[in-house]
Amino acid sequence: MKIHKYDTVIVGAGGAGMRAAIESTKRSRTAVLTKLYPTRSHTGAAQGGMAAALANVEEDNWEWHTFDTIKGGDYLVDQDAAEILAKEAIDSVLDLEKMGLPFNRTPDGTIDQRRFGGHSRNHGEAPVRRSCYASDRTGHMILQTLYQNCVKEGVEFYNEFYVLDLLLGEVDGVRKTAGVVAYELATGEIHVFQAKAVIFASGGTGKFFKVSSNAHTLTGDGQAVAYRRGLPLEDMEFFQFHPTGIWRMGILLTEGARGEGGILRNKDGERFMEKYAPVMKDLASRDVVSRSIYTEIREGRGCGPDGDHVFLDLTHLPPEQLDAKLPDITEFARTYLGIEPYTDPIPIQPTAHYAMGGIPTNVLGEVLADNTTVVPGLYAAGEVACVSVHGANRLGTNSLLDINVFGRRAGIAAAEYAAKNDFVELPESPAAQVVGQVERMRDNTGTERVTEIRKALQETMDANVMVFRTEQTLKTAVETIAALRERYLHVSVQDKGKRFNTDLLEAIELGNLLDLAEVTAVSALARKESRGGHYREDYPNRDDVNFMRHTMAYREVGEDGVESIRLDYKPVVTTRYQPMERKY
Amino acid sequence: MSTATLDKQEPKDATGSAAVELITATFRIRRFNPEVSAEASWEDFQVEIDPKERVLDALHKIKWELDGTLTFRRSCAHGICGSDAMRINGRNRLACKTLIKDISPEKPITVEAIKGMTVLKDLVVDMEPFFQAYRDVMPFLITSGNEPTRERLQTAEDRERFDDTTKCILCAACTSSCPVFWNDGQYFGPAAIVNAHRFIFDSRDEGGEQRLEILNDKDGVWRCRTTFNCTDACPRGIEVTKAIQEVKRALITRRF
Ligand SMILES: Cc1cc2nc3c(=O)[nH]c(=O)nc-3n(C[C@H](O)[C@H](O)[C@H](O)COP(=O)(O)OP(=O)(O)OC[C@H]3O[C@@H](n4cnc5c(N)ncnc54)[C@H](O)[C@@H]3O)c2cc1C
Ligand code: FES
Numbered sequence: 136m137k138i139h140k141y142d143t144v145i146v147g148a149g150g151a152g153m154r155a156a157i158e159s160t161k162r163s164r165t166a167v168l169t170k171l172y173p174t175r176s177h178t179g180a181a182q183g184g185m186a187a188a189l190a191n192v193e194e195d196n197w198e199w200h201t202f203d204t205i206k207g208g209d210y211l212v213d214q215d216a217a218e219i220l221a222k223e224a225i226d227s228v229l230d231l232e233k234m235g236l237p238f239n240r241t242p243d244g245t246i247d248q249r250r251f252g253g254h255s256r257n258h259g260e261a262p263v264r265r266s267c268y269a270s271d272r273t274g275h276m277i278l279q280t281l282y283q284n285c286v287k288e289g290v291e292f293y294n295e296f297y298v299l300d301l302l303l304g305e306v307d308g309v310r311k312t313a314g315v316v317a318y319e320l321a322t323g324e325i326h327v328f329q330a331k332a333v334i335f336a337s338g339g340t341g342k343f344f345k346v347s348s349n350a351h352t353l354t355g356d357g358q359a360v361a362y363r364r365g366l367p368l369e370d371m372e373f374f375q376f377h378p379t380g381i382w383r384m385g386i387l388l389t390e391g392a393r394g395e396g397g398i399l400r401n402k403d404g405e406r407f408m409e410k411y412a413p414v415m416k417d418l419a420s421r422d423v424v425s426r427s428i429y430t431e432i433r434e435g436r437g438c439g440p441d442g443d444h445v446f447l448d449l450t451h452l453p454p455e456q457l458d459a460k461l462p463d464i465t466e467f468a469r470t471y472l473g474i475e476p477y478t479d480p481i482p483i484q485p486t487a488h489y490a491m492g493g494i495p496t497n498v499l500g501e502v503l504a505d506n507t508t509v510v511p512g513l514y515a516a517g518e519v520a521c522v523s524v525h526g527a528n529r530l531g532t533n534s535l536l537d538i539n540v541f542g543r544r545a546g547i548a549a550a551e552y553a554a555k556n557d558f559v560e561l562p563e564s565p566a567a568q569v570v571g572q573v574e575r576m577r578d579n580t581g582t583e584r585v586t587e588i589r590k591a592l593q594e595t596m597d598a599n600v601m602v603f604r605t606e607q608t609l610k611t612a613v614e615t616i617a618a619l620r621e622r623y624l625h626v627s628v629q630d631k632g633k634r635f636n637t638d639l640l641e642a643i644e645l646g647n648l649l650d651l652a653e654v655t656a657v658s659a660l661a662r663k664e665s666r667g668g669h670y671r672e673d674y675p676n677r678d679d680v681n682f683m684r685h686t687m688a689y690r691e692v693g694e695d696g697v698e699s700i701r702l703d704y705k706p707v708v709t710t711r712y713q714p715m716e717r718k719y
Numbered sequence: 720m721s722t723a724t725l726d727k728q729e730p731k732d733a734t735g736s737a738a739v740e741l742i743t744a745t746f747r748i749r750r751f752n753p754e755v756s757a758e759a760s761w762e763d764f765q766v767e768i769d770p771k772e773r774v775l776d777a778l779h780k781i782k783w784e785l786d787g788t789l790t791f792r793r794s795c796a797h798g799i800c801g802s803d804a805m806r807i808n809g810r811n812r813l814a815c816k817t818l819i820k821d822i823s824p825e826k827p828i829t830v831e832a833i834k835g836m837t838v839l840k841d842l843v844v845d846m847e848p849f850f851q852a853y854r855d856v857m858p859f860l861i862t863s864g865n866e867p868t869r870e871r872l873q874t875a876e877d878r879e880r881f882d883d884t885t886k887c888i889l890c891a892a893c894t895s896s897c898p899v900f901w902n903d904g905q906y907f908g909p910a911a912i913v914n915a916h917r918f919i920f921d922s923r924d925e926g927g928e929q930r931l932e933i934l935n936d937k938d939g940v941w942r943c944r945t946t947f948n949c950t951d952a953c954p955r956g957i958e959v960t961k962a963i964q965e966v967k968r969a970l971i972t973r974r975f
Contacts, residue, residue: 174889175795175802179800229869233871235859235860235923241875275886276885279887283859286859351796352794471818586784629786630790632755632788634752
């Protein structure tokens with residue numbers, strides 16, 4: 136075991152982690168621990184753009200953006216946070232440009248902007264061009280630009296280090312941050328990082344679904360680690376299903392395709408979104424479009440022999456426009472489906488995409504231990520966190536924004552905290568829990584296999600916790616997951632070695648997915664209403680009287696050692712926007 | 720050696736849709752694990768798989784169902800993160816962007832680590848020297864004077880000038896396909912030059928001269944023998960050789 140000491144430790148080197156690192160490295164001795172090489176992070180997969188009311192191409196302002204974000208989130212958004220997001224968006228985009236990001240340009244040489252779902256002029260009048268973009272690889276360019284600036288600032292990375300535990304120490308009865316414990320992939324060695332401040336920026340948890348736009352490595356490690364240390368998880372029932380994933384594979388085709396004029400069609404060739412969202416049509420918010428697609432499919436208007444998908448039609452767009460604005464996604468269609476998007480519509484279905492919920496934080500990025508108490512020295516930013524700027528449904532282009540605005544804020548706040556505070560003494564045998572976990576997994580001789588449990592988990596999540604949910608499906612999911620967790624105790628791995636043991640780490644990642652899937656299903660079962668991404672067929676309406684509140688899920692361990700989930704609720708911060716019916 | 724056999728299968732996937740034609744393909748994988756043996760060796764695996772799936776899917780099938788010790792890197796599974804460059808049938812490709820049907824699955828498919836880099840285990844190589852070469856070309860925007868309050872302006876044409884080289888995902892497929900690099904690991908390699916190009920030809924950047932000096936080094940662009948291996952290998956379709964030529968020309972004319 137090795138012990139390291141840093142002022143600030145950042146877990147994750149995606150957009151949020153690197154944006155934080157650029158700030159905290161200037162102000163404090165910082166280490167970034169990441170299970171992937173920084174440029175492999177899934178921020179690089181983002182395509183469509185990053186929202187900011189620059190008003191470069193048409194009238195726009197941050198207040199309209201705030202409103203759209205709150206409405207898009209079906210009024211579960213904390214309005215003070217949304218206002219910060221929309222206001223700081225402008226500098227956040229300009230900062231990236233100054234760091235070198237090659238945005239597409241207008242004829243005047245300013246940053247070009249395009250339409251995206253749910254973003255409107257003057258509170259819903261018509262779509263507005265607010266998304267700043269670099270072709271259809273905006274996330275790639277953000278990730279590259281941030282990494283380049285980390286190189287410039289001399290940020291210290293520990294690549295292929297998996298953080299498996301968070302260390303908290305008690306000082307005068309207050310739980311404070313002491314550090315993290317990590318597993319080094321190359322050697323199997325355990326490292327303890329003592330730190331005054333820790334920032335979790337470890338990304339989403341989309342791999343508990345089968346049809347998903349998320350990378351294999353998005354297994355919610357940060358959320359799971361925090362949860363096991365007794366911290367709550369907020370709004371985990373809100374998961375976004377993106378309307379346009381490649382049929383069966385889930386690979387994303389950006390909403391920017393519809394922003395450029397792409398149209399969704401059913402088997403009769405009908406532009407069905409006109410029925411469901413007369414104003415915004417194909418650019419209504421994602422939850423609305425995903426439900427509309429499944430409604431078409433359920434009512435027999437789906438395409439293909441099994442009627443299980445619809446088409447994204449780009450054939451009316453000039454090939455030059457597709458080449459210039461959507462080169463990557465048209466290539467995905469060619470590579471993976473053998474389809475020519477110039478002439479053929481692309482079969483799509485909704486794909487699991489984004490976790491609105493996560494580790495609760497305030498607007499500084501400080502992690503909350505309950506509805507109000509901050510954990511000193513602990514921060515979270517990006518998809519792992521729930522600020523909550525996305526509420527019940529995130530608008531497209533608001534996450535690349537979120538990682539930049541709140542990554543920056545967390546980086547500054549953590550470094551400033553580290554400057555003013557001392558190290559907290561490490562608990563006795565700080566690595567004991569991780570060593571135990573790794574050894575149990577390596578030595579287990581049970582007959583269960585990771586692949587089978589993961590597959591069963593993903594299948595039950597797709598079948599029961601997806602776009603349409605009911606009491607019955609959610610109960611089925613909760614029971615299935617409980618049984619899978621039982622089987623998981625008997626999982627064994629084949630690779631017993633120390634060197635690059637990805638077999639072992641996949642098993643540990645599965646444990647994280649199981650815990651988080653359970654929290655998601657239990658939280659969803661308790662929310663007897665429909666709001667944003669959470670749609671209950673048995674409670675099809677939004678219920679502001681009983682459920683205009685955030686879910687806070689805690690792990691409890693009884694005296695008998697039995698684990699359970701306790702749900703509590705937290706009020707939504709409302710400033711100036713009163714809930715209205717959501718129409719697009 | 721086995722040949723692929725075609726057999727009709729009942730629908731298997733969760734969507735329960737039309738029958739998929741599965742084939743049995745042989746994957747011949749170069750294995751190396753110094754914890755077990757100092758020698759590398761080939762190992763064959765037979766997998767029953769839909770030929771429209773990716774090589775990465777086959778590797779997962781092997782790892783998840785046959786041999787958990789098989790080790791490779793991967794993340795995004797659709798050609799964006801750059802984790803899984805490997806030599807497939809003797810050519811550098813991303814496993815997640817190569818469909819089995821496109822690489823003659825009736826014969827054994829060979830899979831081995833990319834060349835010219837130290838193999839650490841199976842298909843995993845040491846990427847540190849590769850990233851070091853990248854960092855050495857100062858891959859970040861260099862400017863002088865006060866920052867403008869708004870964005871810097873750039874015409875669409877100026878933006879287009881370096882568009883191709885912004886696509887790089889640092890997968891190392893190009894560098895590890897280069898015969899010059901195989902013989903001399905000190906050579907910066909195509910990927911580092913591509914990333915230097917991305918800044919040298921960015922109208923906002925003022926560090927072009929510095930970068931050109933770095934690449935004028937004995938291990939710099941002049942080592943390139945224009946074999947086009949890199950261009951063929953690039954999974955992002957970047958015209959790598961052309962970019963290297965442009966950097967050479969800029970060194971001669973000092974115009975960029
Ligand atoms: C296909 C796709 C397209 C998208 N398009 C858009 C878009 O156009 N606009 C938009 O706004 N949003 C988009 N999103 C959403 C957005 O890209 C993500 O929400 C965002 O990039 C997440 O960034 P992050 O920094 O939080 O996490 P990530 O970029 O996922 O990074 C997570 C980091 O954590 C590290 N990590 C994870 N676990 C551990 C561990 N245990 N120990 C150490 N390190 C760990 C990883 O190595 C990685 O570096 C898209 C998402 C997808 C999947
Ligand atoms: S797994 Fe990301 S490029 Fe292949």
